[in-house]
Amino acid sequence: MINVSVFDDMTLCTDQEVERMIPQVPEPRRSDALKFKHTFGRFACLKAYLMLENLLHSEFGLDEFRMETGEHGKPYIADRPDIHFSISHCQKAIAVVVSNQPVGIDVESFRRFSDGLLDKTMNADEKAAILSSDVPEEKFAALWTCKEAVFKMQGTGITDNLHNILSGGVTTGTKLNLEKGYALSVAW
Secondary structure, three states, X not given: OEEEEEEOOHHHOOHHHHXXXXXXXXXXXXXXXXXXXXXXXXXXXXXXXHHHHHHHHHHHOXXXXXXXXXXXXOEEEOOOOXXXXXXXXXXXXXXXXXXXXXXXXXXXXXXXXXXXXXXXXXXXXXXXXXXXXXXXXXXXXXXXXXXXXXXXXXXXXXXOOOOOHHHOOOOEEEEEEXXXXXXXXXXX
């Protein structure tokens, strides 16, 4: 089972909405949210938590949970090794996935990229696919979100294996939202 929730109505990213959400989350998450300097960071932190809470309730019947952080910063649900989740956000969207198996998610806005970034992050076949694409920014975002989702699933953070991370037998799925301008990938 894999269940994804996406929020991309960023017109709701306001100080008023942040104030409305603050009392709905437990104290540790409130403190985390208020550490962000800008409204978007606060909004994304609170909204992602509420989305996770909703998915955990609907998929696992979980009404209360405590998030902890693993060795490389990957969050997990304390005392529930059967539940896996991942959270991601960018300026265009917030995404959460829950599953009964290891899972990772990443969402990124379409944006220009440099030749240096392309060389650092993509192997020869991926670079060729990006450069031959009608819309290279979309293809780059699709491949990058796949890589990031795999790293999140593995819980290792971004390692030196950027060029070959997608050849390890992990399943990924990607959706491009052309209207809103972002790519979203899930790895499992």
